[in-house]
Amino acid sequence: MQVGNLSPRLTNSVHKFQSLFKISNTNIFIKKNMILNDLNLDINPADFIFLTGKTGAGKTTFLNFLWGKSKNLKISGEVIRPGDHCFIAKVFQDLRVFNNETIIENLFYAYDEFIYGSEENFKKEIYHYAKILEITKHLESKLSECSGGICQKVAILRAILSRADIILLDEPTSSLDHDSSMIIYDLLKILNKKNKVTIIWATHDSELVRKLSGKILHIKNKRILDTGNTCFI
């Protein structure tokens, strides 16, 4: 499976830092309620991390904290973040796609002329990934006419096409079958290995995580535990 390339400017900037995030003695609050406490962890470039935990454990909150654009969160503690030149894209749990637009129109929200040069180059990349994700024949269809699984693939593809340095995924395969989930994993793994994209994948599906390879951060009792790496079974 071949994937597109990061622009050289972005690749160089990612490798400048030893850690992307350095989190020490940090607590995260939403409206005075402590959601996560005593966080101490580092996230490095090219990490592939599974963020696991039960429903309501705080996975989305932690992703929002890393994302840095959520105004609801209050933080106490020491946090070092990557600079503005490190671009973070997020795949939302509620997808946030536009149902009355076609798949191509939804994907074009990730088109940045500075990165792709022309719309033709961007379309080539769309068709390349669409073939991998098996959604080529739906590209001109409106999302309202497509299944939930296709909508989820579109949301993930949109993040991939943004050529972000860090991709945060919140339950990205909840509507996908096993085979499709594996395709998504393979695609992200190649991006991670080849293009050094940092992937943080939040899921409550421990079965899926057991089958895949990556670092696991498990949320339990408002704390994040580094349980080491999974390995392929």
Place this chain on the structure above:
Amino acid sequence: MFYLKLFINAFLEKKVNAIIYSLSFFIMLGAFLYQSEIALFASNTLSVKRKALSFKIAYRENQMTNGFEAKILKIPGVLKIVPVQQDSINKNIQKVLLKYDINQELLNLERFQGLKIILHEDLSIKNQEMVRTYVSKLLANTNSFVAPLSVPNQDLLIQTGNFRGVSLQVLKISMFIAFLSFLISFYFMLMNLYKKSFIVENYQRKKYVALKSLAIGHSPLIFLLLWGIYSEKFQKSFIFLIAILSLGFILTIVTKSQERNGKSSL
């Protein structure tokens, strides 16, 4: 072009909202800028439709002295005089002649001229008759006809007087409704724009996309406002201040609600 395209995309996505927004904007703007002219037009339209207090005369032109019409205009109580068309004169005179079995050819109808003399509405009945009598005296010793007074329905007079007052109130209420419609459609358009801008900011390396798109999309409006301030149309206008504050209020509400829902990075 990117920000303009985004604005147009967000604006036209909900077509009904776009139509309401555009219509209410132009109604509001037009009514605000030209409210005095509109009130005058409404007033004139009403007075034209309502039957005026008047009477008609028909006379041979060669028998009238110069300044005959000017003399009539100088009579107190006369509002204006309006020429009557030849066909109308002929028809009315023929009716009278037929009634009395008089030979029409003797009169040579083509040489008759007609005038409609319109009196002030609030003239008393006694004064109305005095005007008519004076005009008859002016026409004395000539071959002429003086028609009876055409009096508008008294109930209609009162109704149209009230109607004029009501119509001005309706104009103000219409402006207010147009403004409310504009605010509501602006709110929905803004929500849509914020949703799209949020996605753009999440997947492209751009900032403040919503504000930039809004500014570019409303650049004609901004230009109009600046022109209005410069030309003093909007200066010292309380209504204008309320309008600007309302728009700012809507913008603030939408921004804050989108931030709260995690749909804005502003």
